[in-house]
Amino acid sequence: xxxKLRLHGIPMSSCAARSMICLxxxxxxxxxxxxxxxxxxxxxxxxFLSKNPFGQIPVLEDGNLTLFESRAINEYVSNKFKDQGTDxxxxxSLEESALVKVWAEVESHQFHxxxxxxxxxxxxxxxxxxSSNQAIIDEHLEKLRMVLDVYEDRLGQTKYLAGDxxxxxxxxxxxxxxxxxxxxxxxxxxxxxxxxAWWEDISSRDAFKxxxxxxxxxxx
Amino acid sequence: xxxKLRLHGIPMSSCAARSMICLxxxxxxxxxxxxxxxxxxxxxxxxFLSKNPFGQIPVLEDGNLTLFESRAINEYVSNKFKDQGTDxxxxxSLEESALVKVWAEVESHQFHxxxxxxxxxxxxxxxxxxSSNQAIIDEHLEKLRMVLDVYEDRLGQTKYLAGDxxxxxxxxxxxxxxxxxxxxxxxxxxxxxxxxAWWEDISSRDAFKxxxxxxxxxxx
Numbered sequence: 001x002x003x004k005l006r007l008h009g010i011p012m013s014s015c016a017a018r019s020m021i022c023l024x025x026x027x028x029x030x031x032x033x034x035x036x037x038x039x040x041x042x043x044x045x046x047x048f049l050s051k052n053p054f055g056q057i058p059v060l061e062d063g064n065l066t067l068f069e070s071r072a073i074n075e076y077v078s079n080k081f082k083d084q085g086t087d088x089x090x091x092x093s094l095e096e097s098a099l100v101k102v103w104a105e106v107e108s109h110q111f112h113x114x115x116x117x118x119x120x121x122x123x124x125x126x127x128x129x130x131s132s133n134q135a136i137i138d139e140h141l142e143k144l145r146m147v148l149d150v151y152e153d154r155l156g157q158t159k160y161l162a163g164d165x166x167x168x169x170x171x172x173x174x175x176x177x178x179x180x181x182x183x184x185x186x187x188x189x190x191x192x193x194x195x196x197a198w199w200e201d202i203s204s205r206d207a208f209k210x211x212x213x214x215x216x217x218x219x220x
Numbered sequence: 221x222x223x224k225l226r227l228h229g230i231p232m233s234s235c236a237a238r239s240m241i242c243l244x245x246x247x248x249x250x251x252x253x254x255x256x257x258x259x260x261x262x263x264x265x266x267x268f269l270s271k272n273p274f275g276q277i278p279v280l281e282d283g284n285l286t287l288f289e290s291r292a293i294n295e296y297v298s299n300k301f302k303d304q305g306t307d308x309x310x311x312x313s314l315e316e317s318a319l320v321k322v323w324a325e326v327e328s329h330q331f332h333x334x335x336x337x338x339x340x341x342x343x344x345x346x347x348x349x350x351s352s353n354q355a356i357i358d359e360h361l362e363k364l365r366m367v368l369d370v371y372e373d374r375l376g377q378t379k380y381l382a383g384d385x386x387x388x389x390x391x392x393x394x395x396x397x398x399x400x401x402x403x404x405x406x407x408x409x410x411x412x413x414x415x416x417a418w419w420e421d422i423s424s425r426d427a428f429k430x431x432x433x434x435x436x437x438x439x440x
Binding site: 054065067069075076079080101102106108110113150153154 | 274285289314326
C-alpha cells in the first residue's frame with residue numbers, strides 16, 4: 001500500500017491551507033504533521049530546514065520526495081492524482097491548462113503582492129506584538145482594487161478565472177481571500193458583484209469548508 | 221503551415237526577455253512584435269489591454285490563444301514544444317518536474333521579491349526621472365543575501381536549482397540576474413562561489429546570448 005502523504009504545517013497558516021484545500025479537492029488522504037510554530041519555532045530549526053531551507057510551511061513528503069512552496073505542492077498533487085477528484089489543471093487541454101497557468105501567475109504576481117501586506121499588517125503584525133501600519137494598508141488596498149477591477153471584467157467573460165471551470169487558478173486565491181474578508185475592508189470585494197459571486201461560489205466548496213474552520217488568525 | 225508565434229514586447233524588458241530566452245531554448249521561431257512602450261505607452265491602451273488587462277509585456281499570441289505572464293508563457297511553450305529543444309520541465313519524470321516547479325516558485329516568491337526592488341531603484345527609477353532610494357536597496361540586498369545563501373547550499377547538492385539539469389527554474393532567474401550584475405552589488409553573487417559558477421554557466425548558453433544584447437537598461 002502506498003504510504004500516506006505527510007503535510008507539515010498548521011491549520012491557521014494561509015500557505016498550509018492552500019495545499020490542504022487542494023488535497024481535499026483531489027480526495028487525497030494525508031496526514032497533517034503539526035509544526036510547533038510559536039513555541040519551539042520548529043520551522044526555523046535544522047531538522048525542518050533540511051526539508052525546506054527557507055524555513056516555511058507547508059512541506060509535503062511523499063515517500064522520499066520532499067517538496068515545499070504551496071503552489072508547487074498543489075501542481076504536483078494535481079498531476080500525480082490527475083485521475084481522481086476535481087481536475088484542477090485541465091490536463092487534457094493544452095489551451096485550458098495554459099490559461100490555468102496564466103491566472104495562477106496572476107495570483108502570484110498581481111493579487112498576492114497586493115493583498116498579502118494588508119493581511120500581514122492587520123492580522124499578523126498584532127500576533128507578533130507589532131502595531132499595524134495604516135499607510136501600508138491603504139497603499140495596498142489601492143493596488144488590490146486595481147487587481148479586482150480586472151477580475152470583475154474577467155468574470156464577466158468566464159465563470160472562473162481561467163475559464164468556465166474551477167481550477168488551481170481560483171484555489172490559490174482562497175486563503176488570502178478568506179483572511180481578507182475578516183478585515184474591515186471586505187467591502188472592496190463585495191462592491192464588485194462578479195468578484196463577490198465568485199468568492200461566494202468557491203468558498204462554498206466542500207474542500208474549502210474542511211479547511212476554513214482552522215484558519216483562526218484574527219478570531220477573538 | 222502553422223502560423224508563427226507572436227511575442228509582444230521590447231528586448232530590454234526583463235519579462236519579455238524571460239520568454240524570449242525560453243523560445244530560443246526550445247528552438248521555436250517567433251516574431252517579436254515591438255510595443256511602443258515609452259512614447260505611445262501602447263501597453264496601457266485598449267487594443268493591448270484586450271490582450272493583457274494588466275497592461276504588461278510580454279504577451280504571446282499563438283493562433284487564437286492569447287497568453288500573458290512570462291512564466292506562464294514559458295510553461296506553455298515548454299509543454300507545447302516538449303519534443304524539441306531543451307527539455308525545460310522534465311516532462312518524463314513526475315519527481316523531477318515537481319522539483320522544477322518548487323524552484324520556479326522559489327524564484328517567484330523568494331528571489332524575485334528580494335531582487336526586483338534593487339533593479340527598480342537602481343536601474344528603472346532613473347529611467348523614469350526618479351531618484352533611487354538607497355534604504356530600499358539596502359533592505360533588499362539583505363533579503364537577497366539570505367536567498368543566495370540557500371542557493372549556495374543547494375548548488376552544492378545539485379548542479380542546477382531543480383537537479384542536475386538546466387530547467388525553467390534556472391531560466392526564470394536570468395533577466396534579473398543579468399541586470400543585477402550591472403549594479404554596484406554584483407559582488408553579492410560573486411562572493412558565493414557556487415552561485416557565481418552557476419551564473420557563469422547558465423549565462424553562457426546560446427539561447428541567453430541571443431537575448432542578453434538587447435537588455436540595455438542601465439547602459440550608458
